[in-house]
Amino acid sequence: MIVAGVDIGSLTTKAVILKDDKILSWHVMFTGTHGAEAANKTVGEALREAGLSLGSVDYIISTGVGKLEASFSNEQVGEILCAVRGACWLFPSVRTVIDIGAENCRTIKCNENRKATQFDLNDKCAAGTGVFLETMAAMLEVRLEDMGKLSMGSNSDINVNFSCAVFAESEVISLVHSGISKVDILSAIHKSIASRVYLMVSKMGIEKDVVVAGGVAKNVGFTAALSQRMGSELLVPQEPQIMGALGAALVAEETSR
C-alpha cells in the first residue's frame, strides 16, 4: 500500500511517500503565495523521486496551516495529531514533542499509546518561532542555514533581553555597534529563542524523552541552547522538517488499512 502525507506550512510545504510503513521519498519546497500549487508540486516531486504517479497512491492526507488547499487530498488532519504520530514513529520513547515552524510553535505531551494528552500553541507572537531567526539572520547578513554552526564557537554570556522580535532587533543593532562579534550575538539570539520555548514547554511539565522538530530544529545552535536550558538531552530527527508530513502519511496508512 502506498500513501502520502503533505504538510502545507506558512513558509515551506513538505511531502512524504510511504510504502508499507517505510519512507520511499520526501520533498520540501517553499509554499509561496499559492498553497494549492505548492502542495501539488511537492507531492509531484516526491512521487517522481520514488518513480511513482499520483494514480498509484492509495490515500493522501494533508495537514499544516494550508491543509484545506490541497484539493487532491482524501482527508485533512490536525497538526498536533500528525506531529505526535511522526514523533512516535521516529522515537517510540517520546513523551514531549516540541514542533517549531516558521510562524508558530507547538508543545505537546503524549502517552505510550501515541495520543496527545496536552498541548500548547503560540501562533500570536514571532518570538519563539522561525521568523525570529529569519529576521535576525537577515540583519546580521548570515545565511539562515549557517546560523547554528556559526554560533557554536561562542562561549560568551551575552544575552538578548527583549523577547519581542521588534525590540530585540534594536537590541541586536546596539550589540553590533558596541563591537560584540557576530558569533556571540548569534549565540545570544539562540539562547533567547530557547528560553521562550523553554517557558512554553515547562508550563506543561517536561517529561522525557523530548523530541524537537520543525524547521527551527535544523539549527544546531538553537537545539544546543534549548538542551542546555532544559538540562536534558533532546532527540532531533535526521530531517526535522518532514515530521508533520510523515505523521500525516502514517495516519493515511492507518485510515486506509
Add this chain to the structure above:
Amino acid sequence: MLTGADSAESAEKVMDETLSKAGLLLGSIEYIVSTGYGRLLVPFANRNITEISCHAKGINSLFSLARTILDMGGQDCKAIRCDEGGKVTNFAMNDKCAAGAGRSMEVMARLLEVPLEDMGERSLQTVERPSTISTTCVVFAKSEVISLLHSGVHKNDIIAGLCDALSHRVLALLKRVGVEKEFAIAGGIAKNIGVVQRLEEKLGLRAHIAFEPQIVGALGAALFAKELLEKSIKCGVDN
C-alpha cells in the same frame, strides 16, 4: 531630539538647545531632575524620578482634573491612575511587546512608505472600509499588510485597520487600571489622531491632549525639581 545610542550625550545636547532658546546657561539652573529610560545616565541631574511619576505630575499641572493617563511612547505604553495632587495611585505597563507600543506605527509607516506624522490623518480618510488586521505580533502583521497591499487594498484603509488595532490594545491596558471620566493622553501617540479618535470612541470619552504631548514627562520632572528645590531651601539644606 532623537536619543540615539548615547543618552548622556543627547541629554547634554537637548539641554544646551533648550537653554540657548531661553537665553540661559547650565550654571543658572538651580535644580535638575532627570526621567525616562536613560534617567540614570544624565550626568548633570541632581536627582532622577521615574517617568510614571513625572507623567502624572506633568499631566496634573496641565489638566488638574485628569485621573487616568495614557502615556505611549515608541518603546512602551503605560496606563496611569493618579489622585488630585498628581500622585500615582496605580499603573499598568507594556514594555514587552512592540504591538502595544508606538514602535508598531513606526514599523508600519516605514513599510507603507507613509510619513509617521501622516498615519493618523490618513487613517481617517478611508477609501472603502478599514482593513481587519487579524494578527497581533508586528512581525506577523507586516506580512499581513504586505498581502493586503498586493491584493490592492488602499493604504489608507490598511492604516485605518492598524490604528484601530492599536487603539484596541491600548484599551485593554487602560481597562487593567480602570478608566475615570477625566482622561488624558501623553507621549508621541497623542499626535496620532487616528488612534486617539478611535480610543475616544471606544471609551465614549473625550481625551485631554497636551499641546506638546512628548514633553509631558520632562515638564513633570521640572515641576519635581521646583518642589525639591523649595523643600531643600526650606530645610536649609544647600544643594
